[in-house]
Amino acid sequence: MIKVLIVDDEPKLREGLRSLIPWEEEGYTVVATAANGFEALEKFHSFAPSLIVADIRMPGMDGLELIAELRKQNANCHVLILSGYADFEYAKRAISCHIDGYLLKPVDEEELISYLQELRVTIEREEQFSRLQTEAEVSNHEAWLRGLLQPGSEDIAVPEAASRLGLQGESEVILLQLMRPHKGEDGREERVRSLLERYLPPERAIFFSLPPFLGLLLKEPLKDEAARAALWQDLNRIIAREGLDFYAASGGAALEPEQAAASYTAARELLEQAFFGRREILVSGAVEQWAEAVKEPGELADSERDEEMELLLAVETGSTEVLSPLVRQIICKLVETRYDETYIKDNLIRIVSSTIARLEAVNPDVRTLISENASPASEVYNSYYLSDILSMVADYLEHIAKQLNTGGRGDEIKRITDLIQRRYNENLKLGMLAQIFNYNSAYLGKMFKNQIGEHFNTYLDKVRIEKAKQFLTQGMKVYEVAERVGYMNADYFNAKFRKYVGVSPSAFRKEQ
Numbered sequence: 056m057i058k059v060l061i062v063d064d065e066p067k068l069r070e071g072l073r074s075l076i077p078w079e080e081e082g083y084t085v086v087a088t089a090a091n092g093f094e095a096l097e098k099f100h101s102f103a104p105s106l107i108v109a110d111i112r113m114p115g116m117d118g119l120e121l122i123a124e125l126r127k128q129n130a131n132c133h134v135l136i137l138s139g140y141a142d143f144e145y146a147k148r149a150i151s152c153h154i155d156g157y158l159l160k161p162v163d164e165e166e167l168i169s170y171l172q173e174l175r176v177t178i179e180r181e182e183q184f185s186r187l188q189t190e191a192e193v194s195n196h197e198a199w200l201r202g203l204l205q206p207g208s209e210d211i212a213v214p215e216a217a218s219r220l221g222l223q224g225e226s227e228v229i230l231l232q233l234m235r236p237h238k239g240e241d242g243r244e245e246r247v248r249s250l251l252e253r254y255l256p257p258e259r260a261i262f263f264s265l266p267p268f269l270g271l272l273l274k275e276p277l278k279d280e281a282a283r284a285a286l287w288q289d290l291n292r293i294i295a296r297e298g299l300d301f302y303a304a305s306g307g308a309a310l311e312p313e314q315a316a317a318s319y320t321a322a323r324e325l326l327e328q329a330f331f332g333r334r335e336i337l338v339s340g341a342v343e344q345w346a347e348a349v350k351e352p353g354e355l356a357d358s359e360r361d362e363e364m365e366l367l368l369a370v371e372t373g374s375t376e377v378l379s380p381l382v383r384q385i386i387c388k389l390v391e392t393r394y395d396e397t398y399i400k401d402n403l404i405r406i407v408s409s410t411i412a413r414l415e416a417v418n419p420d421v422r423t424l425i426s427e428n429a430s431p432a433s434e435v436y437n438s439y440y441l442s443d444i445l446s447m448v449a450d451y452l453e454h455i456a457k458q459l460n461t462g463g464r465g466d467e468i469k470r471i472t473d474l475i476q477r478r479y480n481e482n483l484k485l486g487m488l489a490q491i492f493n494y495n496s497a498y499l500g501k502m503f504k505n506q507i508g509e510h511f512n513t514y515l516d517k518v519r520i521e522k523a524k525q526f527l528t529q530g531m532k533v534y535e536v537a538e539r540v541g542y543m544n545a546d547y548f549n550a551k552f553r554k555y556v557g558v559s560p561s562a563f564r565k566e567q
Contacts, residue, residue: 056084057178058102062095062109062121063088063137068160072108075164081171082179092116096124104132105178110160111138122152131181133174137162150436151397180242200263200272203312204228204319217312220261220272226309227276229337230322231269231290232329234300234439243297250293268323272315276308283337291335300439302329305337330396333442345390345441362388365487367410368478370452371418372470373460374491379449386445399441404432407448411455417477424458467492467499468506472514479518480541485511520555523548527564536560 059078063069069088078085086102089095091113099107107125109118116124122134134152139160150157156170199219202211217223231251233244251269252262261272277283287303294301304325306318325338331345332338362385369377385406389399407430414421431447438444460470471488485503489496503511519540526536537548537560552560 057082057106057175057182058086058104059083059106059108060095060098060102060104061085061088062090062092062107062113062118064090064110064113066090068110072162076167076171078171081168082175083171092118092121092124095121099125099130099132105182106133106135106174108135108137111136119148119152122154126152133178135167135170135174180245184245197263197265200261201265204263204265204272204316206316213313213316217315221257222261222272222274222312222315224311225276226312226315226318227273228306228309228315228318228322229271229273229286230304230306230319230326231271231294232267232302232326233269233294234302243299247294247297247299251290254289254293268326270319270322277305284335287335287337302326302332302439303337304329330439331390331441333440345387361482361487363406363409364482365491366406366452367413368474368488369491370410370456371414371459371477372467372474372491373456374493375453375456377491377493378452378456379445382445382449382452386441390441396441400435400444403444403448404430404435407431407452410452414455414459418459421455421459424455428454428458467494468503471503471511472507475515475518479515479522480539482541483515516551517555520552523552523560524556524563527560528567530564533560533564 056079061069061072063072069090073085073088083106086104087098089098092109093116095107095109096116107121109121111118118136118138122136125132125134134154135156135158136154137158137160155174158166158170199211199216201208202216203213203220203222206213233247248262248264248269251271254260254262255271255273259274261274263270263272277286283305290301290303304322306320306322306325309315309318329338362381366378366381366385368374369381386399386403389402393399411421411425411430415425428451431451434447435444438447474488475483485500486496489499492499494502500511503514507514509517519542523536523540526539527533531539533549534545537543537545540548542548542551549559552558552563556563558566
């Protein structure tokens with residue numbers, strides 16, 4: 056029987072789950088229950104359950120904190136999360152903790168049983184594999200490999216381990232990390248292991264498994280980038296046929312057996328930043344491409360740029376050619392702020408959502424477009440590469456921009472005047488628009504003056520003042536109108552109003 060621990064702060068729910076679900080019929084047995092995360096950790100160490108069914112919201116240590124602590128301890132258990140809150144924030148945080156399922160209270164009995172049936176196959180296979188691995192550990196290569204790659208983990212000297220493995224001279228460690236599906240593995244990982252073991256003959260490489268990694272100890276280092284690319288392609292061909300994604304890293308050449316451990320450590324460290332790499336390479340220092348904001352030529356100093364505003368205007372005006380560079384610029388700054396996958400994903404989705412919301416505020420057609428084009432949020436949170444996320448977000452925004460705008464290059468001035476009519480209260484700058492439309496600002500300003508008959512700033516001021524007159528007529532206070540039409544300084548607004556109307560805003564309102 057597969058051991059289960061139920062964790063919930065509601066006694067009725069704990070006992071309800073224990074009694075209402077036909078655990079034994081499905082191959083499970085509830086070994087214990089707990090009222091919070093602290094109690095669950097204690098009972099986990101006492102009973103070693105293979106499955107934990109836990110509530111998200113609990114006093115003391117909640118479900119997400121419990122999972123984080125278990126993962127920190129490398130606890131090899133499966134987790135199903137229960138929540139009475141249909142909250143996307145909780146769902147995405149739970150998913151990032153590598154859980155096996157997320158169910159809402161009240162629990163649907165059939166849905167839970169479906170999860171249990173899927174997990175039973177996975178857990179039984181894992182337990183069987185674990186037993187076989189333990190029984191064979193003394194006689195297979197794993198112990199010798201640990202002695203070589205993790206000196207001190209086994210009572211084996213490195214020279215002896217190298218001799219037993221037939222390793223002489225140079226070598227190189229290749230590490231792989233398979234990205235696990237959230238609902239069980241259904242045998243795919245084991246099939247990948249089997250295929251990798253047969254990939255290279257023993258005289259060329261030794262396949263090994265040091266959880267959570269799979270690896271190849273190459274008896275001859277990779278010679279150049281072409282060899283590295285060819286190896287990645289071979290690995291991808293093997294793993295992709297099982298529908299799994301993966302990270303792969305090379306630890307570099309070890310000149311003698313005693314340096315194989317350093318190659319293993321280097322590869323493991325590289326896998327920690329694999330999210331910042333890209334597909335089709337054995338990762339190596341890839342985070343550097345994101346570490347600093349892109350310094351592209353432009354007329355605005357980097358400190359003066361508002362990329363989120365530029366992104367909004369680029370989508371709204373259909374300037375698709377600048378969207379991908381803008382998204383990349385935003386991602387680079389997020390990486391600079393915090394080198395953290397979840398932080399980057401959270402903020403990128405926030406920026407996309409904010410952009411769409413601001414589009415909807417001035418364009419009712421956007422709502423229909425959004426309903427027809429699903430947000431990339433789910434794909435972003437489930438993505439393993441930041442470069443893929445860049446493409447997803449840029450493609451999504453480009454698609455929205457193209458559907459919002461049917462005009463091409465040559466109607467920029469019309470698009471700018473329409474934009475001013477909609478966004479007169481925003482901090483619009485000619486330099487920002489010049490970057491979006493890929494013009495020199497002086498040239499764009501001259502184009503604007505020739506077609507409209509007025510300078511950009513004059514036209515913007517006049518639109519704002521006309522809007523201000525409407526608001527004043529409605530009885531709004533002067534400082535409120537100033538903010539409403541885009542002037543943060545009331546005195547500056549007064550001066551502009553006098554310039555174009557001939558009287559102060561207060562006097563104008565009294566005349567109405």
